[in-house]
């Protein structure tokens with residue numbers, strides 16, 4: 282059984298943090314399919330948390346059924362990161378995770394994201410300050426390094442452990458690579474062999490069998506799955522079945538369609554139907570809602586969310602490009618539902634898996 286601090290992760294498969302994608306609605310649906318031991322929020326600005334900005338609180342929103350839940354924060358200022366960690370703890374999160382992997386210049390230029398990997402002393406100061414400030418485990422998500430000349434994940438992981446981190450996750454690409462090339466699982470295995478704390482590996486698991494192979498093939502304690510879960514939210518359930526010696530359940534076309542319809546329902550329930558009842562979260566209270574976006578933007582927001590998910594989801598299905606084009610032309614929520622129902626439920630388009 283994998284543990285982070287006192288938290289059991291069963292099974293040791295986790296939904297990777299993905300900005301714009303792993304919102305509370307998506308995370309809930311993934312959890313309901315089973316096999317996912319941990320979910321992580323989208324990255325949340327430490328600055329925004331400390332200043333109490335509405336949009337930032339939205340990103341940190343979660344529900345009880347997602348537990349155990351890790352809230353990922355980004356920033357490079359140790360004092361603000363410690364204060365943000367306390368806010369995260371006050372919100373009732375199980376784990377606070379530090380983003381040291383984001384390669385986007387807007388984030389990286391403020392000593393945050395992957396640029397923290399270039400300043401190991403600062404990175405250690407940030408994690409030490411956070412670990413002193415909170416009782417929940419502090420974890421770190423990093424890349425292999427900044428670029429091919431600065432691959433320092435093994436050294437940095439040790440420093441993070443010394444600074445009080447309870448676990449690290451490694452995406453085995455450099456910031457310079459962004460998403461090109463492949464995640465270096467040999468490097469990830471080296472990190473896992475060189476620290477006592479649990480190490481999660483991340484990168485390029487698209488099939489459930491790859492998750493099981495990665496878990497068995499190295500000293501990693503767990504596997505994070507990002508894009509593979511956007512294509513196939515059942516990947517955790519399927520991997521858990523494989524790991525237990527069983528056969529992954531085949532999915533029906535209707536189920537694939539129903540996932541999208543359920544996602545729309547959750548988004549609509551939160552941001553359209555109940556928008557007026559939304560409240561801000563006082564520290565110490567579990568979150569079950571967040572600030573509502575402006576009224577006229579709500580339907581558009583749901584449509585944009587569906588478009589974003591579909592750019593990945595449709596890669597996992599036959600004729601996915603047709604669905605992608607159709608969804609991108611939808612102008613209302615009823616139209617979205619009709620398009621999805623017609624594609625999956627009525628035509629019964631055959632699937633790859």
Ligand SMILES: Cc1cc2nc3c(=O)[nH]c(=O)nc-3n(C[C@H](O)[C@H](O)[C@H](O)COP(=O)(O)O)c2cc1C
Pocket residue numbers: 297298299300301302323324353380381382383422452483484485486505506507508509
């Ligand atoms: C759309 C997208 C958004 C991402 N956002 C974040 C993020 O907010 N924080 C983070 O640590 N990693 C982020 N990542 C990186 C993933 O967590 C993961 O490490 C990476 O995609 C490699 O794993 P995969 O091949 O399973 O997707 C993001 C990746 C994608 C594709």
